[in-house]
Amino acid sequence: MHPSDLQDVEITLFREALRMRHGYDFSGYAPASFKRRVLALQAAVGAGSLTQLIERLLHEEGFVREVIARLSVPVSEMFRDPRVFGLLRSEVMPVLATWPVINVWQAGCAHGEEVYSLAIVLRECGLYDRAHIFATDFSDEALTRAEEGIYPLHDARTYSDNYLKAGGTGSLSDWFIARYQRIKLDESLRRRVTFANHNLVSDGVFGEMQLIVCRNVLIYFGDELQDRALRLFRDSLVHGGFLCLGSKESLAYTAVDQDFERLAPGSPIYRRVIRAP
Amino acid sequence: MRRRRYEAVVIAASTGGIEALRAVLRAVDPRIAAPVVIVQHTASENAQALCDVLAAGSAIPVVEAESRQPLVNGCAYLAPPGYHLLVEPGPRAALSMDEKVCHVRPSADVLFTSAADVWRGGLIGIVLTGANEDGAAGMAAIRSRRGLAVVQKPEEAEMREMPEATLRRAGADHVLSLQEIGPLLNRLLCR
Numbered sequence: 363m364h365p366s367d368l369q370d371v372e373i374t375l376f377r378e379a380l381r382m383r384h385g386y387d388f389s390g391y392a393p394a395s396f397k398r399r400v401l402a403l404q405a406a407v408g409a410g411s412l413t414q415l416i417e418r419l420l421h422e423e424g425f426v427r428e429v430i431a432r433l434s435v436p437v438s439e440m441f442r443d444p445r446v447f448g449l450l451r452s453e454v455m456p457v458l459a460t461w462p463v464i465n466v467w468q469a470g471c472a473h474g475e476e477v478y479s480l481a482i483v484l485r486e487c488g489l490y491d492r493a494h495i496f497a498t499d500f501s502d503e504a505l506t507r508a509e510e511g512i513y514p515l516h517d518a519r520t521y522s523d524n525y526l527k528a529g530g531t532g533s534l535s536d537w538f539i540a541r542y543q544r545i546k547l548d549e550s551l552r553r554r555v556t557f558a559n560h561n562l563v564s565d566g567v568f569g570e571m572q573l574i575v576c577r578n579v580l581i582y583f584g585d586e587l588q589d590r591a592l593r594l595f596r597d598s599l600v601h602g603g604f605l606c607l608g609s610k611e612s613l614a615y616t617a618v619d620q621d622f623e624r625l626a627p628g629s630p631i632y633r634r635v636i637r638a639p
Numbered sequence: 640m641r642r643r644r645y646e647a648v649v650i651a652a653s654t655g656g657i658e659a660l661r662a663v664l665r666a667v668d669p670r671i672a673a674p675v676v677i678v679q680h681t682a683s684e685n686a687q688a689l690c691d692v693l694a695a696g697s698a699i700p701v702v703e704a705e706s707r708q709p710l711v712n713g714c715a716y717l718a719p720p721g722y723h724l725l726v727e728p729g730p731r732a733a734l735s736m737d738e739k740v741c742h743v744r745p746s747a748d749v750l751f752t753s754a755a756d757v758w759r760g761g762l763i764g765i766v767l768t769g770a771n772e773d774g775a776a777g778m779a780a781i782r783s784r785r786g787l788a789v790v791q792k793p794e795e796a797e798m799r800e801m802p803e804a805t806l807r808r809a810g811a812d813h814v815l816s817l818q819e820i821g822p823l824l825n826r827l828l829c830r
Contacts (some may be wrong), residue, residue: 392751394725395735
């Protein structure tokens with residue numbers, strides 16, 4: 363058997379071990395990128411084989427937390443895809459301003475880079491005090507990191523460039539302090555943020571949202587799981603609410619295509635519409 | 640009729656790659672019975688412009704690969720800037736924003752390795768000009784599946800590092816000049 367085919371066998375067993383021992387179901391994930399992540403996990407924890415990884419997963423107390431952290435959404439950047447954050451600022455915020463409360467759900471928040479980006483946009487648009495941001499991830503490790511809001515200093519320059527390209531009205535450095543090769547985001551940005559564990563694979567609808575941001579998560583899902591997540595988003599949004607996806611994600615050919623319209627051609631921002639029967 | 644052995648092509652190109660890709664695509668027969676999946680390293684974020692440049696003079700269409708898109712014969716797919724492009728059973732395209740591999744994203748190693756899992760011995764891998772080592776490990780994966788390895792002659796490549804790294808790591812079945820690559824594909828892949 364080719365070594366790579368043998369790895370596929372081991373990955374099937376690993377997935378079953380995760381499900382049966384710890385209750386996490388990865389069967390709906392896109393297979394090729396999931397395989398890469400499991401192999402990266404194996405390398406990162408120094409397991410000699412995927413079978414050793416399964417052994418540790420079954421018997422080593424607490425190991426699952428690290429496994430889930432490494433299998434969850436990858437790290438992002440602040441204001442990644444400035445064009446999209448620019449559209450959120452110029453097109454979406456003025457509409458959000460017309461609602462008395464503004465509930466924002468970021469699904470798959472990873473280490474929180476985009477949570478703080480959203481908080482800054484809301485602050486600079488004068489909407490923050492009316493807003494509540496729910497930042498969710500299925501990795502507790504990621505949620506802890508997100509809550510800290512600490513990032514490497516060498517990324518700050520990229521973040522600042524992105525912020526300005528996205529129409530930032532001040533300077534990003536107004537929002538963090540730099541110390542010991544790290545930046546820490548202003549704690550006041552967290553005042554209206556709730557970090558919570560939520561798994562798009564197994565958990566349900568999340569309140570009455572005006573804006574849902576879920577970027578570069580769906581690309582890792584197979585068709586069925588993608589449709590499940592999108593139905594969840596649809597059913598969590600108020601009429602006229604917004605859904606912001608990753609730049610290379612679209613609703614074309616999905617189960618909810620008819621329930622949304624695109625904000626602008628080519629943009630990954632959609633608006634929930636109720637169509638007449 | 641003899642069963643056709645090869646069914647897909649993957650290409651890696653970096654510095655100097657746009658001209659090299661144009662030379663290859665110009666010579667490809669539009670009846671080619673394989674999808675052609677390409678990683679070109681670029682700092683630009685404008686994939687459409689890159690597709691247009693490559694499509695000009697190419698006999699087959701060149702499109703930016705989209706998530707979950709079926710990969711069909713006679714069409715070239717380009718990895719979107721900033722995303723890894725993988726192949727899944729189907730065959731379909733899949734995207735990933737996971738960490739860079741060989742300091743690059745998209746990485747040819749990621750594309751080649753996943754494509755070798757799907758097409759196995761039916762895959763033709765091509766490494767063109769470039770100034771890094773991306774594609775070498777991926778080509779080794781292709782050869783381990785008995786796929787066909789084609790490398791641009793290092794001495795005629797604008798940057799020779801990438802072809803040389805591939806030859807060191809994986810070896811090749813053919814070391815060719817750019818003008819010879821298109822005709823080879825046509826011989827192997829046109830009915």
